[in-house]
Amino acid sequence: MSIEEKEQSIIDEFAIYDDWMDKYEYIIELGKDLPLIDESKKTDDRLIKGCQSRVWLDAEKKSGKMHYSADSDAIITKGIIALLIRVLNEEDPKDIAKAELNFIKEIGLQEHLSPTRSNGLVSMVKQMKMNALKQVS
Amino acid sequence: MKTVGLDISAIRKEFPTLSRKVNGKPLIYFDNGATAQKPSSVIDRIDQYYRNENANIHRGVHTLSQEATSAYEEARITIQRYLNAKYEHEIIFTKGTTDGINLVAFSFGEMLNEGDEIIISAMEHHSNIVPWQMLCERKKCVLKIIPMDNTGELKLEELDKLLSERTKLVSVTHISNSLGTINDIKTIITKAHNAGAKVLIDGAQSVQHLKVDVQELDCDFYAFSGHKIFGPTGVGVLYGKEEILNEMPPFQGGGDMIKEVTLEKTTYNTLPHKFEAGTPNIVGGIALGTAFEFLNELDMGAVNQYEQELLNYATKQLSKIEGIKFYGQAKNKTSVVSFLIDGTHPYDVGTLLDKLGIAVRTGHHCTQPVMQFYDIPGTIRASFAFYNTFEEVDQMISALERIIPMLKD
Ligand SMILES: Cc1ncc(COP(=O)(O)O)c(C=O)c1O
Numbered sequence: 001m002s003i004e005e006k007e008q009s010i011i012d013e014f015a016i017y018d019d020w021m022d023k024y025e026y027i028i029e030l031g032k033d034l035p036l037i038d039e040s041k042k043t044d045d046r047l048i049k050g051c052q053s054r055v056w057l058d059a060e061k062k063s064g065k066m067h068y069s070a071d072s073d074a075i076i077t078k079g080i081i082a083l084l085i086r087v088l089n090e091e092d093p094k095d096i097a098k099a100e101l102n103f104i105k106e107i108g109l110q111e112h113l114s115p116t117r118s119n120g121l122v123s124m125v126k127q128m129k130m131n132a133l134k135q136v137s
Numbered sequence: 138m139k140t141v142g143l144d145i146s147a148i149r150k151e152f153p154t155l156s157r158k159v160n161g162k163p164l165i166y167f168d169n170g171a172t173a174q175k176p177s178s179v180i181d182r183i184d185q186y187y188r189n190e191n192a193n194i195h196r197g198v199h200t201l202s203q204e205a206t207s208a209y210e211e212a213r214i215t216i217q218r219y220l221n222a223k224y225e226h227e228i229i230f231t232k233g234t235t236d237g238i239n240l241v242a243f244s245f246g247e248m249l250n251e252g253d254e255i256i257i258s259a260m261e262h263h264s265n266i267v268p269w270q271m272l273c274e275r276k277k278c279v280l281k282i283i284p285m286d287n288t289g290e291l292k293l294e295e296l297d298k299l300l301s302e303r304t305k306l307v308s309v310t311h312i313s314n315s316l317g318t319i320n321d322i323k324t325i326i327t328k329a330h331n332a333g334a335k336v337l338i339d340g341a342q343s344v345q346h347l348k349v350d351v352q353e354l355d356c357d358f359y360a361f362s363g364h365k366i367f368g369p370t371g372v373g374v375l376y377g378k379e380e381i382l383n384e385m386p387p388f389q390g391g392g393d394m395i396k397e398v399t400l401e402k403t404t405y406n407t408l409p410h411k412f413e414a415g416t417p418n419i420v421g422g423i424a425l426g427t428a429f430e431f432l433n434e435l436d437m438g439a440v441n442q443y444e445q446e447l448l449n450y451a452t453k454q455l456s457k458i459e460g461i462k463f464y465g466q467a468k469n470k471t472s473v474v475s476f477l478i479d480g481t482h483p484y485d486v487g488t489l490l491d492k493l494g495i496a497v498r499t500g501h502h503c504t505q506p507v508m509q510f511y512d513i514p515g516t517i518r519a520s521f522a523f524y525n526t527f528e529e530v531d532q533m534i535s536a537l538e539r540i541i542p543m544l545k546d
Binding site: 054 | 484
């Protein structure tokens with residue numbers, strides 16, 4: 001699946017929630033579900049400090065595709081990270097670098113990607129793209 | 138649970154924002170520590186200024202300029218009277234608390250020498266830490282810290298050990314924004330003066346809660362922001378004793394702060410203009426005067442009592458929540474509750490409360506050293522003003538009861 005296709009499938013999943021409560025419950029479940037990063041990788045050099053929540057990000061390239069793992073101490077942040085990873089993982093660095101990630105807005109979570117929120121997510125997305133860009137050149 | 142002297146529902150009607158909705162719910166505004174809502178009188182004053190009076194001040198013979206100048210200078214007098222400053226020229230208009238502290242750190246700082254000492258406390262806002270660190274770097278001065286205990290009270294007995302003949306300034310907050318502690322600043326001021334040091338009080342969290350009398354306190358400087366006391370953003374006040382302000386060199390150079398300029402040399406204007414370079418926030422100053430008129434109408438004793446009741450009620454109701462931990466349990470506290478709930482992160486709680494129309498602050502509240510002291514990433518902070526109600530506190534409790542199970546596994 002391409003990045004856009006994965007984004008569309010998330011938008012479709014969220015379409016069934018008309019209530020914010022259900023939507024956030026789903027995000028929180030995503031956040032609780034899986035360990036997104038190996039504990040040993042939660043080191044200071046992988047830490048993105050937001051004022052509000054902290055995010056750890058690790059990026060690798062495996063056989064031409066990017067492979068991300070990440071975590072956050074806040075569960076809503078972590079749930080959104082899970083979505084971002086689902087969209088960007090195993091994709092070509094070129095495609096990641098130019099991905100617009102409009103799905104976040106489509107599913108009504110744009111506020112979490114605003115710089116004023118300072119939850120680390122904006123910096124994380126920037127970092128994910130930088131990591132991809134480095135692999136392109 | 139009723140309070141004499143305050144008609145809360147009438148007061149609420151004065152604040153238009155309080156009747157708006159957020160995410161479809163009536164707004165419950167518990168972020169007064171960050172900034173306060175504005176009464177209609179302040180909003181109308183700003184509107185009226187731009188519609189009728191707009192002109193530059195202190196530099197025109199025409200009617201509009203004179204009207205604007207008088208309005209601005211009358212605001213200064215309103216503020217002087219409210220704070221009981223000796224002279225109106227001891228009221229310097231600034232951009233806010235941060236600006237006032239930076240003014241002192243620069244101008245008073247210019248008079249310091251290598252090895253001189255400045256004392257702050259362990260519970261300061263970053264704006265009462267960083268300017269001093271910058272000064273210490275610039276002038277090779279030494280910064281010392283009054284420690285605090287677990288309840289969030291300053292250990293004032295330590296102050297005696299910190300004070301020395303090299304101490305030039307003690308700069309402490311009147312009320313902690315993250316913990317709510319009301320510091321015993323009278324004792325601090327007396328101790329500092331006995332040691333020959335001057336005192337700056339960060340009053341950012343005080344004027345909205347307590348009646349402040351700068352002569353009674355005998356502080357040398359007192360800084361606060363307009364926006365936290367129901368006035369506009371971008372304006373604030375630095376009170377300073379005339380004698381010290383006269384001794385200090387100017388902070389910024391430009392128009393208004395000069396007496397005479399030649400290309401070789403400039404002589405400076407008198408107080409307060411010496412510290413007010415450039416066109417100031419004219420409408421801000423005028424509307425800040427209106428905010429003080431609003432405060433003048435209130436019985437601050439009754440305000441304080443009502444806010445204490447809100448604080449006690451909120452603390453009691455919150456303590457029923459399993460796993461709650463409070464930060465800041467000083468005996469003498471203002472209406473701020475900072476807390477964490479086991480197994481939840483403040484960001485998540487704050488986000489979900491917002492979905493229910495409740496505005497609280499989460500994070501470190503610009504007091505990272507306080508968070509480091511307790512070894513926590515931040516807290517959830519509800520800070521009340523006199524327009525908040527017991528019902529709103531109940532609604533926050535119900536909201537928390539709904540949210541917490543969502544977040545815990
Ligand atoms: C205790 C304290 N000091 C200083 C400040 C800084 O005020 P301002 O940002 O308005 O300059 C604040 C604001 O949060 C505060 O609470």
